[in-house]
Amino acid sequence: MHTWVIGLDLRERSQGALHFARWVAARHRAAPADLLHLLAVHVVDAGTMRRSLRGEDFDEMMDERRRKAVAVVEEILGDKADVLVVAGDRPDERLAAAATLHGAEGLVIGRQAKANEERLVALGRVARRLVRTLPAPTWCVPPDWTEDRAGDGPILVAIDGREDCLPALRYAARMGVELGRKVLAVFVVELPEPWGEPYANLPRLLAEARDRFIEEARPEVESFLGGAGYGDMPYEVREGPVVQRLLEAADEHASPCIVTGSRKLSLVERFFTSSVGSTLAAAADRPVALVPPA
CATH class of the missing domain: 3.40.50.620 (HUPs)
Known part of the structure; x- marks a missing residue:
């Protein structure tokens, strides 16, 4: 099985990562034999949520995040990817754990800066940490990248x-x-x-x-x-x-x-x-x- 893990941010910065995953899936030789597994992982900042919500509201909020995550993924990947929503104070560690657990062929993440955009912070905190630790081959994709630009x-x-x-x-x-x-x-x-x-x-x-x-x-x-x-x-x-x-x-x-x-x-x-x-x-x-x- 060839597994690709996609770091999912519900904001626009993960759009390019999802499009790149779709580009890979359309060309990967394992896809026709159903040996290509796309796994989109969204990490909820559990610490922040628990400080701002009553305990009984946490599960409801997680369910809402799951619905949003599935909608974001299905808009670009349809039913070609599984969606996993987990809680954790360090999204980079959760993504790294998922990549390691599945022996990911690629870990795909978005960045803050669009193509040809000059920004003081281009990668973002999670991307910078993953680029330093590299739990798997890590693909960094501009948020506005689409298949027609390949x-x-x-x-x-x-x-x-x-x-x-x-x-x-x-x-x-x-x-x-x-x-x-x-x-x-x-x-x-x-x-x-x-x-x-x-x-x-x-x-x-x-x-x-x-x-x-x-x-x-x-x-x-x-x-x-x-x-x-x-x-x-x-x-x-x-x-x-x-x-x-x-x-x-x-x-x-x-x-x-x-x-x-x-x-x-x-x-x-x-x-x-x-x-x-x-x-x-x-x-x-x-x-x-x-x-x-x-």
Whole structure:
């Protein structure tokens, strides 16, 4: 059984997640054999509700939430998904538990910021926590994403030549098979800092340095893909800011989604080092999967 868990918010921010789940269900090779299970999970903040309601009203409120949750899911997914409404003070922990219990192939969540919308807080509290803990491959979807915005190109997977991106590479290859899409690996190389200043006013030399770094990276990428068992996977090497170049590649190739790995940085580590995965999840105009390390 292939189970996908969808984090359900009764506000509009989960609309994109539901549409993405429908897009997956329409293409997943397990769906025709009834081996694809969609489970929408809505978590009610039990602590807040109990403080604001009398005890005897709690069950009635839960029933009302169930009715609303079913209506929201059926509007987009029809009868293709089961709906689970649970109470808990930490929605991220409840969603993580559901994903772990069902061995989820994907955990799909919405974010606050719409596609191409600049917001101080793009992911939201629950999404940020899940992106840090990654109980399963976690898909972050803009709230306004719909199937008609899914490109017809390959799934794009970001690689950096290190072992900790292997799970993302394997997951992308698996999703390519499950969803009937090709996969394109993209490796982004950044010029070392010393190159920036001396050649800032010498475009020709800077361009030559950029081309040289790209060419020198190709054997490394081919060796990495070959060693991982994906020697025939098409790839590209680009130079520049990692997130920007990945988003450009996704646009140019009409990729329906992006897959990237995660090093599960702690809060302290995130203070000093930005996370490519979480930045992509917050900025991309399409679904982004963050895959936990092995």
